[in-house]
Amino acid sequence: MGSGAPGRRRGAVIAGGLAAVILAAGAGRRLGGVAKALLPHRGATYLAAICATAREVGLVDAVVVVGAPFGNEVAAHARQLGLRVRVNPAPERGMASSVALGFAAVAGGPAAAAWLWPVDHPAVAADTLRRLVDALGAGIEVARPCHRGRGGHPPLIARAVWPALAACGGEADGARGVLRRARSVDVEIEDPGVVHDVDLPADREAIG
Numbered sequence: 001m002g003s004g005a006p007g008r009r010r011g012a013v014i015a016g017g018l019a020a021v022i023l024a025a026g027a028g029r030r031l032g033g034v035a036k037a038l039l040p041h042r043g044a045t046y047l048a049a050i051c052a053t054a055r056e057v058g059l060v061d062a063v064v065v066v067g068a069p070f071g072n073e074v075a076a077h078a079r080q081l082g083l084r085v086r087v088n089p090a091p092e093r094g095m096a097s098s099v100a101l102g103f104a105a106v107a108g109g110p111a112a113a114a115w116l117w118p119v120d121h122p123a124v125a126a127d128t129l130r131r132l133v134d135a136l137g138a139g140i141e142v143a144r145p146c147h148r149g150r151g152g153h154p155p156l157i158a159r160a161v162w163p164a165l166a167a168c169g170g171e172a173d174g175a176r177g178v179l180r181r182a183r184s185v186d187v188e189i190e191d192p193g194v195v196h197d198v199d200l201p202a203d204r205e206a207i208g
Helices: 005-015 045-057 073-081 095-106 126-135 159-167 175-179 201-205
Strands: 019-023 057-064 084-087 113-118 142-147 156-158 184-188
Touching: 005 159, 019 045, 019 095, 045 073, 045 084, 045 113, 045 126, 057 073, 057 095, 073 084, 084 095, 095 159, 095 175, 113 126, 113 159, 126 142, 126 156, 126 184, 156 159, 159 175
Parallel strands: 019 057, 019 113, 057 084, 142 184
Antiparallel strands: 113 156, 142 156
């Protein structure tokens, strides 16, 4: 494959723009009950950091899925950032219910692909996102970042997969099953941010 191929693939994807479904409906119980989206990260919040990074790489649409008990606060912050909001009325049903709401929402927009981005992964680099864009296409529907063999977030998902994700809330294997059945590629990346999620107080210190 010639050296210009990744650039051509990136151009084809970005021509439609890129979206993000940001999952922020959790209650942060293992952190003592906090809204992860509002935690500070390098002079911003987790949500603002994610938004800024994605905008460097062609973000045109983002939907933040929120839920109790911090839904109102996170929704207000998301709207200040120019993001759309969907409320999960029953986040206890699991992550698939939030995924379904988010992808149903972005399907009405112009984007050609979307990142599925848990809000507790604020330290992903813009170059990582570009690598995922380069990997999508040529029959690939999902580009998933990996670091030292460990799968991470956020995967970049082609529009062709969105209808199945929008319907995954009632499936036994949820979003994981949909992504497992899609044509995917793992992209090995020297960016620990893709595997640094924040569940415990020590995790906050690890990402800076």
